[in-house]
Amino acid sequence: MSRFPRATMPAVILALLLFVPALAQSPTPSGAKQPSKPPYLDPSLPIDQRVSDLASRLTLDEKVSQIQDVAVAIPRLGIPAYNWWNEALHGVARAGHATVFPQAIGLAATWDTDLIHRVADVISTEARAKYNDAIAHGNSSRYYGLTFWSPNINIFRDPRWGRGQETYGEDPFLTSRIGVAFVTGLQGDDARYLKTISTPKHYAVHSGPEVLRHHFDVPVSPHDFADTYSPAFRAAVMEGKADSIMCAYNSVLGAPACASPFLMDTLRKSWGFQGYVVSDCGAIGDIYQGHGYTVTLQQAAALAVKAGDDLSCGNEYRVISEAVRDGLLTMADVDRSVKRLFEARFRLGMFDPPEMAPWSKLTLADNDTAANRTLALQTARESIVLLKNEHNVLPLASTVKTIAVVGPTADLPAILLGNYNGTPSSSTTPLAGIRKRFSSAKVIYAPGSPLTETNSIPVLAAAVTAAKQSDVVIAVVGITPDLEGEEMSTSAPGFFGGDRVDMELPRPQLEMLQAVAATGRPLIVVLTSGSALSVNWVQQHAAAVLEAWYPGEEGGTALADILAGDYNPSGRLPVTVYTGVAQLPPFEDYSMHGRTYRYFFGAPLYPFGFGLSYTNFAYTNAHVDHDRITATDDVNVSVDVKNSGTKEGDEVVKLYVTHPAVAGAPIRALAGFTRVHLAAGQQRTVSIPLRNRELSVVDENGKRHISPGTVDLWIGGGQPVAGVGQTPPPGVKIQFRITSEATLPD
DSSP states (O other): OOSSOTTTSOHHHHHHHHHOHHHHTSOOOTTOOOOOOOGGGOTTSOHHHHHHHHHHTOOHHHHHHTSBSEEOOBGGGTBOOEEOOOOOSSSOOSSSBOOOOOOHHHHHHTOOHHHHHHHHHHHHHHHHHHHHHHHHTTOOOTTOSSEEOOOBOOOOOOTTOGGGGGSOOSOHHHHHHHHHHHHHHHHOOOSSOOSSEEOOBOBSSOOOOGGGTTTOEEOOOHHHIIIIISHHHHHHHHTTOOSEEEEOSSEETTEEGGGOHHHHHIIIIISOOOSEEEEOTTHHHHHHTTSOOSSSHHHHHHHHHHHTOOBBSSSGGGGHHHHHHTTSSOHHHHHHHHHHHHHHHHHTTTTSOGGGSTTTTOOGGGSSOHHHHHHHHHHHHHHOEEEEEGGGOOSOOTTOOEEEEESTTTTOTHHHHOSSOOBOSSOOOHHHHHHHHTTTSEEEEEOOSOSSSOOOHHHHHHHHHHHHTSSEEEEEEEOOTTTSSSSOOOOOTTEETTEESOOSOOHHHHHHHHHHHTTTSOEEEEEEOSSOOOOHHHHHHOSEEEEOOSOOTTHHHHHHHHHHTSSOOOOOOSSOBOSOGGGSOOTTOOOOTTOHHHHOOSOOSBOTTOOBOSSOEEEEEEEESOSEEOTTOOEEEEEEEEEOSSSOEEEEEEEEEEOTTSTTOOSOEEEEEEEEEEOTTOEEEEEEEEOGGGGOEEOTTSOEEEOSEEEEEEEESSOSOOOTTOOOOOEEEEEEEEOSOEEEOO
């Protein structure tokens, strides 16, 4: 009998004790040889040998039962039931209380990879704690496993996409860096075991419209695929070592993503991916129903398995036994997927004694801790972006005695959470945070308007009355995760199917803002959203504007800290805020021409990377360590950054690359960034490595080249462009020359 308590022993050993008494419990006659463990239960053997041994013991039907998201128990081999489906986009979701961090778009707005790595590490700690408790109680249901279908690293190419809130924004480099930090934080750095498994999604070329996702095909150009849509996945696999990838609903170049030889060959052959691929939920059925790509489900399942999709979210792979018998698949095809999936479970430690995994002693006491909530607060603080601060109306003066808080999202808990969220044990709305921080002031609250419906005059009148009685008005307005999100039935004005029809603030809210502004009181507007809002009137008339996103459980506290000046705002936009949809190509058009700051020639409301501070920063003495390099060299760019203001604060130093003489190159492209904290008056030399790959340009055939010629660099607090009513951020332009050429691998 094992020396471990029954409640803590791994499920596979427990199953052996229960179902294989001859192995585990039968007395051994005196002098008889002790029965040996089967190789798959021997931790001293290589994983591939253990996996092969286990797979060889399975029947075809048993193998098929293991390649669906609900994998059933196989008692005769001690294989416990396992549910592959779990979510951790910005905290462990749907499994009881957990720390809820800002929505993914807010994580990106921190521009802080070290912080995001810490966030993901905390998420995986809470995940292990919940998993250990679930195993102790025989719970193998959905949302209690260790395989997480996060992060979403699709490119937020169009602000109308409702699921854009789940992404890290519009830029492939920023998405890559935040994505790698998140993946490595989830999976851990143990030499033997994975802490959890991260599943970047949705591979590939996927970003709406939601109502068409089961049907549409993206005829993506080779240039756009290599330049925009694939780099984050490449980085997650090759740098982050993600052990899983989720394929998308849509088709790419005529083939459904989950059955696409092009996508799977790129993943496995070009990038060397060794893990398993899981379908988006129901995507295997879409191969024949949504896309009409096959006549039967058996054909669809067979094509997906042959292409390299190992696991179905859903039960579509139930037909694989029949597909093998009909000759659509071979046993070797099935074995390949079975082995990939069991290798993942072995690497998670599910078939080893529990003390071998470093996280076996974690309990629910390690979940939702005070330290984790403090990290959620820090992350929310870093994510909030100050977009306007006329006459330094913020931070609020200590002389403010009466504050009017208006707006329909000011006291709405849902705006803290976004989608794919967990459940916090406690949370602080903007109204609650303001009331607590400004306890010596009188705070008058009036919602002022509904979210989207026609205004109620008495509700509007109450907001106007509150404004007249106050020294300052803080209006918390925007949209909610009930209006934008994944394939929704919502059809409120301005929204359809989870996506947005336009980018405007809903009309009732705008009318409310106009009414309270007419009182003459200073108006501070706080935006809640998972995407860009074209707040043209607000930018023109409000004294201050902040973007709070969906800021997590401590969002209200973080906002109040910034309003009071206890924290200097340092978030930066991970998206371009356009003046309206007139500046955008059609939503269904996946060409990057005219999209994102890299290929958009117009004047935005707020540029990508923009964000203000309560202090000022100056840039001097920028230089490259080599003024001439070959195509195989990396370079280092440095600059002196000084806090020339009177308050301490964080600056996000960004490096942009422009190739003025290379056809097809982006207008400029982010190639490096770092966050630096500076006391008032402090100066620091900041160095940013410029990797060889970030000097390349993708040609029309999708090949990356480094070409000889002059390269323009801009290093500063943002792009060298201004939004409407803004001035360009500080920075310095420098140049160097590349003296040779090279072609880089995919």
